[in-house]
Amino acid sequence: MRELLTPAQMGACDAFTINHGTPGIDLMERAGQAVADVAKAMTPKNGRVLVLAGPGKNGGDGYVAARLLASAGYDVRVAALGDTRKLEGDAKWAFDGWNGDVLPATELDTSEFAAYGLILDALFGAGLTRGLDGAAAALVQAVNHAEKPVLAVDLPSGLDGRKGQALGPAVQATSTVTFHRLKPGHLLYPGRALCGAIRVADIGIHHDAISAAGFTAQLTGAYLTEHLFDLSADAHKYARGHVLVIGGPPEKAGAGFLSASVALRAGTGLVTLALPPETMAGSVGQYPALMRARCADARDLARLLRDDRLTACALGPGLTPNEATRQMVYAALDSKTALVLDAGAITAFAGMVTPLFERIMARSAPTVLTPHSGEFKRLFGDSETNLSKIERAQKAARGSGAILVLKGADTVIAHPNGRADCTYVNANAPPWLATAGSGDVLAGIVAGLLAQPDTAHNDPQHQTATVALGVWLHGEAGQPSGPALVATDLEAALQTVLQRVSPSQFIAVQG
Numbered sequence: 001m002r003e004l005l006t007p008a009q010m011g012a013c014d015a016f017t018i019n020h021g022t023p024g025i026d027l028m029e030r031a032g033q034a035v036a037d038v039a040k041a042m043t044p045k046n047g048r049v050l051v052l053a054g055p056g057k058n059g060g061d062g063y064v065a066a067r068l069l070a071s072a073g074y075d076v077r078v079a080a081l082g083d084t085r086k087l088e089g090d091a092k093w094a095f096d097g098w099n100g101d102v103l104p105a106t107e108l109d110t111s112e113f114a115a116y117g118l119i120l121d122a123l124f125g126a127g128l129t130r131g132l133d134g135a136a137a138a139l140v141q142a143v144n145h146a147e148k149p150v151l152a153v154d155l156p157s158g159l160d161g162r163k164g165q166a167l168g169p170a171v172q173a174t175s176t177v178t179f180h181r182l183k184p185g186h187l188l189y190p191g192r193a194l195c196g197a198i199r200v201a202d203i204g205i206h207h208d209a210i211s212a213a214g215f216t217a218q219l220t221g222a223y224l225t226e227h228l229f230d231l232s233a234d235a236h237k238y239a240r241g242h243v244l245v246i247g248g249p250p251e252k253a254g255a256g257f258l259s260a261s262v263a264l265r266a267g268t269g270l271v272t273l274a275l276p277p278e279t280m281a282g283s284v285g286q287y288p289a290l291m292r293a294r295c296a297d298a299r300d301l302a303r304l305l306r307d308d309r310l311t312a313c314a315l316g317p318g319l320t321p322n323e324a325t326r327q328m329v330y331a332a333l334d335s336k337t338a339l340v341l342d343a344g345a346i347t348a349f350a351g352m353v354t355p356l357f358e359r360i361m362a363r364s365a366p367t368v369l370t371p372h373s374g375e376f377k378r379l380f381g382d383s384e385t386n387l388s389k390i391e392r393a394q395k396a397a398r399g400s401g402a403i404l405v406l407k408g409a410d411t412v413i414a415h416p417n418g419r420a421d422c423t424y425v426n427a428n429a430p431p432w433l434a435t436a437g438s439g440d441v442l443a444g445i446v447a448g449l450l451a452q453p454d455t456a457h458n459d460p461q462h463q464t465a466t467v468a469l470g471v472w473l474h475g476e477a478g479q480p481s482g483p484a485l486v487a488t489d490l491e492a493a494l495q496t497v498l499q500r501v502s503p504s505q506f507i508a509v510q511g
């Protein structure tokens, strides 16, 4: 269930299934059934339901649901957008199966919407080709104005299922039922907020359909913990990897400490925090497990990185975006360790990306860039409005040679190979994870995971999954604190998450 399908890929899955012997009307009947089942759970039996049916197959699902709800005792009213005499194929079949009246949507008295217990939005789904305007836009605005529970069929009408954006007005749903797999629009903002609670219904799509139609990315999840380093019982600390974190000047020194301490929590055996001389004093008591090294400039860093026991390096949290930082990044890029570039190490290259990307591409060890949307724009621009966030991350990864972590409530992780099986969307991050220091923690988790030995080998799928695991763990760790979360809570929460997901290897001896 983890593959994400664009509406076009979903259409290809429908077609594949139909070509392999399942009539389209069977798929539509199951889709309508799934919608009716959720509708029943949202409104009391005998409740009043308004079904708004559009001119395509999304409307077809609406007519099926209307029939099933009416036969279950609901008081169903159907309004059609567009000329129902033009309905074709499966949608026409569904329309013909509805025995009640169909009112033209333009004749609806929208002030009566408040009298319904549920509005079923079956206006537009995967077939949306442009922003809504005219009668469709007016209807959608009236639905939103009514403030009644709304169940969207497949997608809230007006929402682009590929991009997660609406070019015109879009339905604000209470709940959305989609079919077979999630679409990017259900996860990418602002689409995710328009969908409400999302359910994915099985409508009997052929099990080979996705391999034939392709997918665009994968949803992260607990399954990624299979990429946690499998620790042998007699492992020594050097066998568990060694991370070097570069800390910044005193006024931003906390960032490096956050990254470093959490890198240790992520399971790496040793972490050294490299600090400029003015930050070296103080704070040892709080972080006794960290080793420290003096690092005044790029030359010091190059010297530190000559230690070939180092397996990963995190650079950027707490660093000032300037020439000195750029030189440190170059020194780090010349090393053989996995590298996470964040914050100041990203912004330092605004408007001067060519030398950065050339050096990243020349590396054999993985390089990870973790920009939030502002940092992303500084490196890659924001002119490509027709691309989804997934496609933007894939393109930026290809262009930079780095594994891209495009952060946000809908973080996308993409490998430079651009492959869907090396692309992830993360959806477990609570809104309060957007807090000072949260990004430093993420950089530390990712470096801590990449440092561990079995992630060092050069398999793009494995490396990207490891980075995606870091993003997922960060989201999980952010949940228990609630809105009071501060970044330092994440370290203890990460410990709890890892306790939960790590299999115990200890042999209990009965005495």
Ligand SMILES: NC(=O)C1=CN([C@@H]2O[C@H](COP(=O)(O)OP(=O)(O)OC[C@H]3O[C@@H](n4cnc5c(N)ncnc54)[C@H](O)[C@@H]3O)[C@@H](O)[C@H]2O)[C@@H](O)CC1
Residues within 6 Å of the ligand: 011, 014, 015, 024, 027, 028, 029, 031, 054, 055, 056, 057, 058, 059, 060, 061, 090, 123, 124, 125, 126, 127, 128, 129, 130, 131, 132, 133, 136, 153, 154, 155, 179, 203
């Ligand atoms: N056999 C299948 O392919 C299945 C399809 N299903 C349903 O079919 C839907 C897709 O159906 P369609 O491909 O017919 O697409 P839609 O029903 O989403 O919309 C297509 C219609 O809307 C018009 N349109 C698009 N954008 C518009 C705009 N901005 N303003 C006004 N009109 C606009 C198009 O000209 C076309 O007539 C899915 O979302 C799903 O609900 C499900 O029944 C499962 C099976």
Ligand SMILES: [K+]
Residues within 6 Å of the ligand: 058, 121, 122, 123, 124, 125, 152, 153, 154, 155, 156, 157
């Ligand atoms: K819809």
